[in-house]
Amino acid sequence: MFSKEEKAAIYKVIETRRDIRTFNTDPVPMEAVARILEAAHHAPSVGFMQPWNFILIESDEVKNQLAWAADKERRALAIHYEEDERASKFLSLKIEGLKEAPLTICVTCDPTRGGSHVLGRNSIPETDMMSTACAIQNMWLASCGEGLAMGWVSFYKKSDVRDILAIPPHIDPVALLSIGYTEVYPKAPILETANWEKRHSLQKLIFNEKWGNK
C-alpha cells in the first residue's frame, strides 16, 4: 500500500519528468546509474522475456561517433523539413545533448530472447519493443527522481549505431539516452513552449465502450 505522500510523489515524478537536451559536465554518480538500471530491469515484459540490454558509453570517442551518426541523419532529415528550419534546429539540440551529457546509454531490444514462442508475444510481436519502452520510461522517472536529466535521441540509422557499438544484426538499438545534470529543467515540454505542438485535450482522447463514443 502507498501513503498519501507516496502517491503524491509518484504523480509528481510522472508530471514533472521532461525530455532534456542540455547538460552540464558534472559526472553522474555510478550508484544513481545502478538504481536507474535496476528500475529499467523491473519494467514489465511480455512473457517475462526481459528483452533489454544497456550499453553504457562514457568515452568521448564513442559519444562523438554516435553524435556523428545522429548528425548525418539530422542533415538528411533537414531536406524533408526545408520549409521549416526550426525542425532541424530542434534536432540539432539533441545532438549537442549527446555530446555534452557525461553518460549515454544505448538501450537495445533482443527479439529472440525467450525463444520462438514467448508467452503473449505470439500475437503482437512488437510487444517486445513495447516492453523495452516501459523499461525506458522507468529509467526516465528514476532519473528525474535522482535529480538527473534524460533525453531520448531517436533519429539515426540503426545500422550506423550497430556498426559503432558492435551490436549483432538481430539486436535492435531502440534508443540513445543522454543522462546528466542540467541547469534547466523546464516546466513544460520544449516543443509545447516553442509552439511546435500543443498538449491535446485529454477529454477528447477518451471514449466510452466504442471508438468515437463520448
Next chain:
Amino acid sequence: MFSKEEKAAIYKVIETRRDIRTFNTDPVPMEAVARILEAAHHAPSVGFMQPWNFILIESDEVKNQLAWAADKERRALAIHYEEDERASKFLSLKIEGLKEAPLTICVTCDPTRGGSHVLGRNSIPETDMMSTACAIQNMWLASCGEGLAMGWVSFYKKSDVRDILAIPPHIDPVALLSIGYTEVYPKAPILETANWEKRHSLQKLIFNEKWGNK
C-alpha cells in the same frame, strides 16, 4: 527536486508493480481512473505527438466480446503450446481477468497523428508505439500507487478488437488493460514464481562502450 522519501516512493512503485490477473468486483473510483489517464497523458511522446486514445469499457456485453476474441486467440495459440499446457493455462488466467475486472481500457496508437513528418519519428517509425508503451507504463505505476491492480492482455487479432470497438483501420489497438482491486498482489512476477522464466542477472545485461564488453 525530490526528497529522500519521495525518491523511495518512486522506486517502491517501480519495484512492486505487478501484472495482475485476478480481480474482485469492487468498482474502480472514477477519480482514480481520471488520475491514471492523466498520468498516461503525461508520458513522453516522439515529437510530442501524443498518439494515444483510451476506450473505457465497463459493460459486460463489450467485455465478453473482448474476452471471446482473446479466448479464440488463446485456443489458436494452444496448438503451438501443445507440449506445455501450462502456457495455455497462463493465458486463460488473463481472459478470466478481462471478464472479472470492473474496467477494461483499450489503449490505441494513431500513427497518423501529428502529420506525415513527426519530429524525431521519421527515422524510427515505431517510436509512436514506444511512446504509447510509456503511457501504459505510467498507467501501471499510477494504478499501483492507487492500490489498484492492472493486467495487460496482448493476445488477440487486432482486426477482432477493431471490429468489436469500432476502431478505424489505421488505428492500432495496442493493449487491453484490465483494472480493478485484487486480494492477491504477489511480490514476484507469477511467471517467475511458476518457474516459467527467471529474472535475468542485471549485471549480465550491461555492457561498457561496446556490445559484449564487460
